[in-house]
Amino acid sequence: MIRVSSLTKQYGDFTAVKDVTFTCRPGRVTGFLGPNGAGKTTTMRVMVGLTPATAGEVTIGGHHYRDIPNPGRHVGVLLDASAQHAGRTGREILALGAKQMGLPAGRVDEMLDLVSLSDTESSRRLRNYSLGMRQRLGIAHALLGDPSVLILDEPANGLDPAGIRWMRGLLKDYADRGGTVLLSSHLLNEVELVADEMILIGRGQIVASGTKQELLAGRSGGGTHVTALDVASLSSALESAGYTVSAAGDGLRVEADPVQVGQVAADKQIVLTDLRPAEGGLENLFLELTADTQRESITSEGVAV
Template sequence: MIKVEGLTKTYGGFTAVDDVDFVCQPGTVTGFLGPNGAGKTTTMRIMVGLTPASRGRVTIGGHHYKDIPNPGRHVGVLLDASAQHAGRTGREVLTVGARTMGLPDSRVDEMLELVSLDAKESKRRVRNYSLGMRQRLGIAHALLGEPSVLILDEPANGLDPAGIRWMRGLLKEYAERGGTVLLSSHLLHEVEIIADEMILIGRGRIVARGDKKSLLAGAGTTATFVTALDNEALAAGLKDKGFAVSSAGEGLRVETEPVEVGRVAADRSLVLTDLRAAEEGLEDLFLSLTSDSQRDHLTEGPAA
């Protein structure tokens, strides 16, 4: 379990992380979401002792990271896939890690196979790796010590669609075995597919948290896309019930849950050809809650 309590980090007059509190439970994937410069990376660096906190604390399994013996066996970390020794081969990077942690060299072969780096690729210098290959190598290194906690900063960067799908399956399986995953990203769609819980951060402060359903319910952003054989009759029936209705492609967008739309259609004996929740609701919520950070990033440039 990861527990963050009152975490604050200031640089002179600038506050990068502002009184942040959250918990990541075992058996879950927690998505840590925010625009570039919102404070995600700074928070994660504090977690693993790379940046000192100004106030507050982070514990992993009840301990500060610096107090965990042989921490790679308990906490897997990927903060920057490019921060690997460019002159070493992929195999050498993992071998150094394995020997530092007291692991057999056979563990290196297991990890290379897991992340699909073949024998030829594992012998190439890291400087000649693509970003996607470096991400795979970084994930392999994070998993090398069979840790119970994973802390991953933007692990999907550089992965192709097949690689992103592979990563989702890998992390889901890891959490199902009881592992704790904290996964940061500014790409909402990629995280909402895998995350059990989501934490939204902007300007260094937590602006929302919860699973997808509770976030949308709390924001009142639930909407439905629907298409019927008689859209006009369905729209009239929905409006009679007080629901806001607008055109959307070949169908309608209705500001309510799909079940309510289905009830109106059933009451009026209308045939539906499409009925689904509007997937963009969470994205709209994310953008509205972090709009200040989005503007700051455009005008000031990124901050960790």
């Protein structure tokens, strides 16, 4: 479990993170979302001891990161896929990590196979890697010690669509086996597909948190898009059931969740041809809550936050 308690980080007069509190639980993927410059990376750097907090604290499994013996065996970290010696090969980077953690040499081959880096690719020097290959190597390094916690900052950068799908499956499987995952991104759609709950941050402060359903509860802009063989009859049935209905392309937008809409259609024996959450609900909420933060901030020390 990751517990962030009243965390604040200041650089001179600039406050990068202000009174941030949240918890990441085992068996769940927690999405950490915000525009560039919102404070995500600063928060994660504090988590793993790379940046000292001005106030507050972060504990992982009840301990400060600096107090965890052989931390790579307990906490897997990927903050910068290029933060390795550019002259070393991918295999050498993993082999050094395995040696430092006291792992058998065979663990390197297991991880290279897991992230689909071939023998030829793992023999290349890091400077010759594409960004996507660096991300795969970084994920392999984070998983090398079979940790119980993963802290990943923008891990999908540089991955192609197949790679992003692979990563989603990997993280879901990891959480299903009891792992704790904190996944940072400024791309809502990427995180929405894998996260069990989400934390939205803007200008260094938490602006909302919860599951997708909790975040959208009681807000306009969500709802359901539905089409049917008899759209007019469906519209009438939904309005009679008390739902707000409006035209949307060749179908309807309904202020209700898909299960409620499907139930009305089933009760009236109306055949549906499309039924899905209306697009833009969570995205609109995200943009609304972070509207004044859609820019990247640089501190006086030149640190992107």
